[in-house]
Amino acid sequence: MPELPEVETVKRAIGPLITGNQITHVFVGRKDLRWALPVCLESQLSKAICHAPYRRGKYILIPIGDEQTLLLHLGMSGSIRIYPNRPNLQKHDHFAIGFEGNGWLVFSDPRRFGYIDLFANSDITSHRLLKILGPEPLSEEFTPEYLSKKVEHKTCSIKSFLLDQTKVAGIGNIYASEALFKAGISPKRQAKTIKGKRAERLVPAIQVILKKAIEAGGTSLRDHIQPGGEIGYFVQSLQMYGRGGESCPNCSAAIRVLKQSGRTSFYCGICQR
DNA sequence: AACAAGACCTGCATGC
DNA sequence: TGCATGCAGGTCTTGT
Known part of the structure; x- marks a missing residue:
């Protein structure tokens, strides 16, 4: 489900509830998410103070106390909700934290493709899931020059390349399709051909799409909701994703559907070359 | 080494 | 109505 904009939306929404707040209750339901939850999660978190959450790629990171960090990944169907009071937990609520002042955070x-981990702050740069991530697409590090360099000799499609979190961290299936449309680049194009002018179009296209999606609270298709219960409104701004057979908003040609590396791509055969 | 396909798991829409 | 099928915002693992 969640790509960078959805995760960023969640991070922003939970900040006011958890930052500087002390944990009073911990609930762990099923421990068999993508991987088994860390042992003693309840006792490790109990009574600890949470600090300001931040995001890396599609991961939410919450500093706990002085020495540890809680890592959350939402997989395909995960969501985080917040409540002013203790909620009645539902079937798929696998993890919940209660705070001083009665607020609750529910995962x-x-x-169950999602994942929760707790690790020492000293391992932040060596954590197996974090250390492989490429740069943030909204950072100064992600430039046309960086992209041109990384795609060298890559014969895979640019669409598959953009989904590789080790190259750039946070883009998923929706925003890859949307950004390629905005840049006028075919998802079938070999990655190594994205240099010069094409790279100069694609990098800002990715950045504009992601920023607008964040402003809209993400894209709600099936599972994504903002922690307060609001949906994400960027679904109304999607030009290609999920619109197979409809007319291209630019040239009116039928939007095409394609499978690439097991993922569906949507594109305009006229506008994207 | 690089890439594509498979696997993981549940819920929902569709069609017979 | 009931059942089978296919699909879904991710990504690690396996196979070619």
């Missing part, structure tokens, strides 16, 4: 994930 829900029907498909």
